[in-house]
Structures are given as C-alpha cells and as structure tokens.
Amino acid sequence: MLIEFKAENFRSIRDEVTFSLLASSDRSLDGNLIELDALRKNDRLLRSAVIYGANASGKSNVLLAMFNLQKLVMTSVRNQVGDSLPFEPFKLTPQCRSQPTRFSVFFVRKNIRYKYTVSFDSTKVIDEDLYYYPNKREALIFERRNTTEFKFTTDKRIQNDISKRTLDNVLxxxxxxxxxxxxxxxAFKWFKEELRIIGASTLSEYGELTIEMLNQDAGSKEAILRSLERADLGLVDVTASIEDVDLSDLLITIRKSLPRTFNRDSGKIQEININTFHLAKDKDGKEYNIPFDFNTEESEGTKRFFSLIGPWLKALSKGQVLFVDELELKLHPMLSEHLVKLFHDRNFNQNNSQLIITTHNTNLLNDELFRRDQIWFTEKDADVGNTNLYSLLEFQVRRDQNILKGYLMGRYGAIPFISS
Known part of the structure; x- marks a missing residue:
C-alpha cells in the first residue's frame, strides 16, 4: 500500500511536490479508509484519490514520476558502464538542468512500513537510502551518499560486497x-508486484491482461463476464487469444483486419484475436449468441472498458496500488464512477487495494463518492511554469458547500483560463 510519494525536478515538477494517501481526521465515508497495524497510532490510509487540473498542468507528470521511479528500480540493474539514466529535469529554470531529480516513496509491504529515497542525474545515482519500521521503530537498511559512499548497520560484510559490485548508474x-x-x-517486490501504472497512451485497447485472465481459469473468466454485464455493454460472452507470429511467415500471414502488437518483453510480434458475443433472437423468439468482431464491430467505449477490467480485477485481487491516467477516456461518466466504487466497496476490495486516477470528469466531484482528503489538484505557476500539487483540504471547504460548483467557479484553481 502507498502512504506518500514525493517528486522534485522532474519534467514540469520543479519544487518538491507531495502526494499523500494518509487520511485526515474526518470520519465521513469510513468505507473509503484502510486501517493497518503497521501505521502510526491514529493513522489511516485512503483507498483512492483523484487528481484534477487543466490540460498541461502536470497531472500526468505526477503519475509519470511514479512510473519512472518504478522503471528505474526494475531496470537499472541491466545498465552497463556509460549507460544513461532516465533524467528529465525541469527545463524552464536553467539551474535545474544541472541538479538531480529526487523521488521519495513511503509504502507498506507485508504489514511493515518502508521509506525509499533516490536522487540521480543522467550519469549516476547520487544519493539513495532505504529505511523500514519493524515494530514501528525506524531502522536503516542502507544509506548511499555521493554515489559511492555507503553506510550499513546490519549484514555489513554482505552489503559491502554488494556495494562494491554496484555501478554508479545502478540502484x-x-x-x-x-x-x-x-x-x-x-521493498523491491513492492515495486514489482504491488504497483501498476496505466498511462493514457500506454494501455493497449486490446487488453492483453484481460485476455490472459479470460484464459486463466473459469473463475477469472466468470469475473470478467460479470463485470462486462454490469457495465451494460450488451456482451454475453467473449473468446480471445494471443498467438506468436512466426516471423519467417509474416509476409504471408499478415491480414490487415487482425490487430498485432509487439511484445517488448519477449521481442515477439503477436496476433490478437477477440470475438464478442451478443444475444439475438430468431423469428420464433428463441435466443442465441451471435459473434461480433471486436476490432471492427465494437464501440470505442467497449474496447476501453474491456482493456481496463483486467488490470482492475487483478489490482483488487492482489492488493495492488493502481494508477490510471485520464480514466474518463471513451467511458460514460457512470462507468467511471462504477470503476471507482469497486475500490471503495469492501466486498470487492478485500485486500486493501488503492486507486489513484487523473480525470476531467467533474461528475466524480461529489461528497458521496470522495472525501475531501481524496481530492487533489494540479496547477501551473503562471510566472515559472512549474506544477503545483495540492489537496482540497488546504481550502477548508464547509460541509454544506458544493465542491463541483466551487471547482467550476475557479475557487480551487486547477482550471483553464481561456481568453476571449
């Protein structure tokens, strides 16, 4: 579970911004809260959060910062001497281009809190440290300063040996x-197993994970079909497959009507076949299923929901932290609300999964869906051009005040100012 994330000098983020899933003292919508023994006394976590902001205000960069940290943790070990790190500093202030990017994340793994911090530039990791809190007391696992200076308090011989074999550009x-x-x-497994980030342009409309779950077992397929039925998409069944394409026969087997993707992990070109089934009636009124081609005969909204429902159900079943950029793309507002409510419903969310979304869907701004500490905004600084991230809590909104109306009137910022 995610507690807090901080980012500094990354893309449109110049000064340090803090995104927190620690709940306030407000007791409303207690179904949206998570209570854990690993937390400090009286602390609770939020099951979800939503980020609003004008176009180009930096909403996506908040999620992208977390994605880049995850990618760095997962892939830096492959670096060779001289390989560059994914350094993308704030460009509009000249001195930022020579200063490091810095990320910090606080999270819970197996009921133990962790704090991980790293700073880096294009050539090397500069500082890095990991703390954990067994029995709720802080303990250092490792500390790294100035790239090569390490400090250990446990397993010193083992860790010193590992540090000597750690390149400057490797975490x-x-x-x-x-x-x-x-x-x-x-801590590494939290990044690998419990964190999933879906960008607006990175989610395949063919839903490879959904297809994988359809073919996993009967229970998984039933869960997918039940979710599609609840969404009122008119689907009664789905069959799908992903097959590797033999490159030697590629020119012969290409058929433009079939989608193909390139799997970066396996380096293979894959052919995806999806057939959806709708209910039809013959002239005597007898019902039967009729197949539709997913690629050419289903709506864009159906494709989007199909691609999302696999990651959604997996996150709920595995207790993952799911980030989704621009949730509302191609979805009816009520479908977006339905997907959020699954994370708030303890019958569906039994593993304390968390959801963080960016959206322009203002229909979600209501007291029956989100608490005030779950609502966040991004806004560009008019003078410098950097992203500011802040919570609705900072405005001390009255309980009887209409949040949606206040947002659209510009009381909280984070809306576009369109010249006449």
Whole structure:
C-alpha cells in the first residue's frame, strides 16, 4: 500500500511536490479508509484519490514520476558502464538542468512500513537510502551518499560486497535485490508486484491482461463476464487469444483486419484475436449468441472498458496500488464512477487495494463518492511554469458547500483560463 510519494525536478515538477494517501481526521465515508497495524497510532490510509487540473498542468507528470521511479528500480540493474539514466529535469529554470531529480516513496509491504529515497542525474545515482519500521521503530537498511559512499548497520560484510559490485548508474536497491539480499528484496517486490501504472497512451485497447485472465481459469473468466454485464455493454460472452507470429511467415500471414502488437518483453510480434458475443433472437423468439468482431464491430467505449477490467480485477485481487491516467477516456461518466466504487466497496476490495486516477470528469466531484482528503489538484505557476500539487483540504471547504460548483467557479484553481 502507498502512504506518500514525493517528486522534485522532474519534467514540469520543479519544487518538491507531495502526494499523500494518509487520511485526515474526518470520519465521513469510513468505507473509503484502510486501517493497518503497521501505521502510526491514529493513522489511516485512503483507498483512492483523484487528481484534477487543466490540460498541461502536470497531472500526468505526477503519475509519470511514479512510473519512472518504478522503471528505474526494475531496470537499472541491466545498465552497463556509460549507460544513461532516465533524467528529465525541469527545463524552464536553467539551474535545474544541472541538479538531480529526487523521488521519495513511503509504502507498506507485508504489514511493515518502508521509506525509499533516490536522487540521480543522467550519469549516476547520487544519493539513495532505504529505511523500514519493524515494530514501528525506524531502522536503516542502507544509506548511499555521493554515489559511492555507503553506510550499513546490519549484514555489513554482505552489503559491502554488494556495494562494491554496484555501478554508479545502478540502484543499490535493484542490485542487492537481484542478488537475493533479503533486507531489500521485499521493498523491491513492492515495486514489482504491488504497483501498476496505466498511462493514457500506454494501455493497449486490446487488453492483453484481460485476455490472459479470460484464459486463466473459469473463475477469472466468470469475473470478467460479470463485470462486462454490469457495465451494460450488451456482451454475453467473449473468446480471445494471443498467438506468436512466426516471423519467417509474416509476409504471408499478415491480414490487415487482425490487430498485432509487439511484445517488448519477449521481442515477439503477436496476433490478437477477440470475438464478442451478443444475444439475438430468431423469428420464433428463441435466443442465441451471435459473434461480433471486436476490432471492427465494437464501440470505442467497449474496447476501453474491456482493456481496463483486467488490470482492475487483478489490482483488487492482489492488493495492488493502481494508477490510471485520464480514466474518463471513451467511458460514460457512470462507468467511471462504477470503476471507482469497486475500490471503495469492501466486498470487492478485500485486500486493501488503492486507486489513484487523473480525470476531467467533474461528475466524480461529489461528497458521496470522495472525501475531501481524496481530492487533489494540479496547477501551473503562471510566472515559472512549474506544477503545483495540492489537496482540497488546504481550502477548508464547509460541509454544506458544493465542491463541483466551487471547482467550476475557479475557487480551487486547477482550471483553464481561456481568453476571449
């Protein structure tokens, strides 16, 4: 579970911004809250949060910052001497281009809190440290300063050996986990297993994960079909497959009507076949299923929902933290609300999964869906051009005040100012 995330000097984010899923003292909508033994006394976590803002205000960059941290943790161990790191500093202030990017994340894994921080530029990791809180007391796992200066309090011989084999452009967290060092492995697994980030342009409309779940077992397929039925898309069944294409026969087998994707993990071209089934009646009124071609005969909204429902159900079943950029794309507002409510419903969300979305769908701005501490905004600084991230809590909105009306009137900022 995610507690808090901080980012500094990344894309449109110049000064440090903090995104927190720690709940306020407000007791409304307690179904939206998570209580854990691992947290400090009286602390609770939120099951979801929503980020609003004008176009180009930096909403997506908040999610992209978390994605880049995850990618860095997962892939830096592959770096060779001289390979560059994904350094994307704030460009509108000249001195920021020579300063490091810095990320910090607080999270819970197996009922233990962790705090991980890293700063880096294009050539090297500069600072890096990992703390954890067994028995709710802070303990250092490792500390890295000035790229090569390490400090350890436990397993000093083992960790010193690992540090000597850690390149300047490789995270110690990644390298030590790769070498199966137990103290860092759990933190690494949180990034690998419990964090999933879906960008507005990175989610395939063909829903490879949904297809995988359809073919996984009967229970998974039933869950997919039940969700599609609840969404009122008119589907009664779906069959789908993903098959590797033999490159030697590619020119012969290409058929423009069939979608293909390139799987970066396997380096293979894959052919995706999806057939949906709708209910029809013959002249005697007898019902039967008739197949539709998913690629050419289904609506864009149906394709979008199909691609989302796999990651959605997996996140709910695995207790994952799910980030989704621009949830409302091609979806009816009521479908977006339905997807959010699944994370708030303890019957569906039994594993304390969390959802963070960016959206322009103002229909979600209501007291029956989100608490005030779940609503966030991004706004560009008019003078410098950097992103500011802040919570609705900062405005001390009265309980009887209409949040949607206040937002559209510009009381909280984060809306476009369109010249006449």
């Amino acid at each position: 110690y967290l990644s390298n030590s986990a790769q070498q199966n060092y137990a103290q860092t492995l759990e």
